[in-house]
Amino acid sequence: MTRPVISKAETAPKHPAFHVIKHGQRVFLFVVATGQLTDLNDLAEREGRAFFANPSDYELLPPEPGNECFPHPEVSAPPKSVSLQSLSLAIANKCNLGCAYCYAEQGTFGGRSDNMSVVMAKAAVDRLFKDAPRNQTITLAFMGGEPLFNRQTLHETTVYAAEKSVSEKREVAFTMTTNATLIRPEDVELFQRYRFHLTISIDGIGESNDALRPDRSGRGTYERVKEKLQVLFAVPQRVFQVSARVTVTPRNINLTDTFRGLLELGFDSIQFSPLLKSPGSQDEMSVNDFDVLLQELVACGELFREGFRNRQLLPLLNVLNTLKRIHDYQPENYPCGAGGGYMGVSADGNLYACHRFVGDEVGHLGNVTSGVFAEAQEHWLTDRHLNAQGACNSCWARNLCSGSCHYEVIRRGRPACDYIRGWIYYCLMLYVDLLETDSTALTLLLGNSDRNHGDVAKNDGTGIGY
Ligand code: SF4
Ligand code: SF4
Numbered sequence: 001m002t003r004p005v006i007s008k009a010e011t012a013p014k015h016p017a018f019h020v021i022k023h024g025q026r027v028f029l030f031v032v033a034t035g036q037l038t039d040l041n042d043l044a045e046r047e048g049r050a051f052f053a054n055p056s057d058y059e060l061l062p063p064e065p066g067n068e069c070f071p072h073p074e075v076s077a078p079p080k081s082v083s084l085q086s087l088s089l090a091i092a093n094k095c096n097l098g099c100a101y102c103y104a105e106q107g108t109f110g111g112r113s114d115n116m117s118v119v120m121a122k123a124a125v126d127r128l129f130k131d132a133p134r135n136q137t138i139t140l141a142f143m144g145g146e147p148l149f150n151r152q153t154l155h156e157t158t159v160y161a162a163e164k165s166v167s168e169k170r171e172v173a174f175t176m177t178t179n180a181t182l183i184r185p186e187d188v189e190l191f192q193r194y195r196f197h198l199t200i201s202i203d204g205i206g207e208s209n210d211a212l213r214p215d216r217s218g219r220g221t222y223e224r225v226k227e228k229l230q231v232l233f234a235v236p237q238r239v240f241q242v243s244a245r246v247t248v249t250p251r252n253i254n255l256t257d258t259f260r261g262l263l264e265l266g267f268d269s270i271q272f273s274p275l276l277k278s279p280g281s282q283d284e285m286s287v288n289d290f291d292v293l294l295q296e297l298v299a300c301g302e303l304f305r306e307g308f309r310n311r312q313l314l315p316l317l318n319v320l321n322t323l324k325r326i327h328d329y330q331p332e333n334y335p336c337g338a339g340g341g342y343m344g345v346s347a348d349g350n351l352y353a354c355h356r357f358v359g360d361e362v363g364h365l366g367n368v369t370s371g372v373f374a375e376a377q378e379h380w381l382t383d384r385h386l387n388a389q390g391a392c393n394s395c396w397a398r399n400l401c402s403g404s405c406h407y408e409v410i411r412r413g414r415p416a417c418d419y420i421r422g423w424i425y426y427c428l429m430l431y432v433d434l435l436e437t438d439s440t441a442l443t444l445l446l447g448n449s450d451r452n453h454g455d456v457a458k459n460d461g462t463g464i465g466y
Pocket of ligand 1: 391392
């Protein structure tokens with residue numbers, strides 16, 4: 001299989017209103033305002049004239065707004081407030097693993113290793129039911145540290161929220177991010193009864209996982225995780241979902257082997273998320289690592305393409321979420337719901353912009369008793385709006401990226417932009433190709449799949465995951 005090579009020269013921003021995408025012998029014009037992709041060769045043939053002798057001449061057009069052919073995206077003002085719709089509860093500030101890169105600093109969030117009480121978790125549920133618009137599904141996410149260190153709060157809060165949803169005639173969805181090592185039979189029953197969506201943190205197969213995810217005594221955890229997965233996947237008529245989340249560092253960047261291995265284990269979906277910021281900067285990706293990551297992810301994209309041609313869906317979320325976003329193309333001004341419809345709750349009941357900001361004053365936006373602080377949220381929504389992100393205003397990929405993860409941008413800046421644009425560029429080519437291969441199947445696939453990206457009003461906080 002020849003893997004497309006995408007150069008930084010091709011993806012670097014040249015014009016804020018459009019971008020030229022080269023796909024084999026073909027050349028497309030991508031219009032930023034509308035997401036339209038026009039095949040310039042076809043257009044020239046149909047109209048009987050060459051629009052420009054050389055397609056790259058488009059890049060020479062002056063970048064002023066108001067060019068009739070290439071409308072500039074409309075600029076919308078940031079909202080003043082957004083109602084809560086999803087909360088993630090940091091129920092256990094403790095973990096049995098010792099991953100060096102952990103944003104929760106091995107579950108302690110930098111010092112406190114207390115658990116969230118059942119009373120506090122129920123207060124968070126009450127806050128969510130009170131603030132969320134009645135016609136929208138509420139999402140309750142359990143996180144840690146390792147949330148299974150606080151089994152009592154997990155179980156009692158789930159039952160409480162489920163009963164409340166029945167009495168109030170509202171929909172509630174449950175998710176949990178876990179390292180899986182502590183799962184017990186009663187947890188599996190809970191997942192099945194309440195149709196959880198589980199995200200299992202796993203960074204590779206065998207030693208590749210163990211190098212990054214040892215337990216506190218330094219022993220690898222892969223075999224223990226695998227054993228638990230077998231239990232999960234053996235549940236008859238399983239209705240809960242099990243996704244793999246791979247944190248990509250320079251030490252586990254061989255994605256194709258990992259992807260194949262995780263598919264074999266039986267995951268319902270797989271997502272690769274590069275590590276941009278860790279508390280002690282350990283294992284963070286460098287600019288050069290991002291070049292390798294792009295090649296690796298493109299190789300996984302090629303496996304997806306091959307599968308699609310053979311009528312087999314490979315559940316790679318990096319591809320599916322990006323294709324979905326291209327397919328739906330709606331300019332969105334935030335990369336995720338953080339600080340809007342989604343917030344993280346600390347053990348002591350404070351509300352933060354998302355799970356990664358828990359304990360970080362920069363993202364402190366309220367508490368479960370008084371609710372969201374209106375002024376703090378308004379500032380957040382203004383400061384984090386895409387139009388306030390200087391570099392993004394001239395970037396052709398901004399409506400498909402929406403400015404990148406807030407936490408990473410605030411704490412590290414934007415070292416991943418070439419990689420993000422490279423991946424979007426590849427997915428635009430892939431989208432054209434898959435449409436031509438089987439437009440009905442692609443439309444069905446993308447029409448039915450849930451989006452997971454930049455809607456500030458509703459998001460469970462995992463972002464699009466570039
Ligand atoms: S963060 Fe995204 S939109 Fe902003 S410059 Fe980087 S790639 Fe472009
Ligand atoms: S993408 Fe959004 S929700 Fe996810 S870590 Fe970043 S800011 Fe938080």
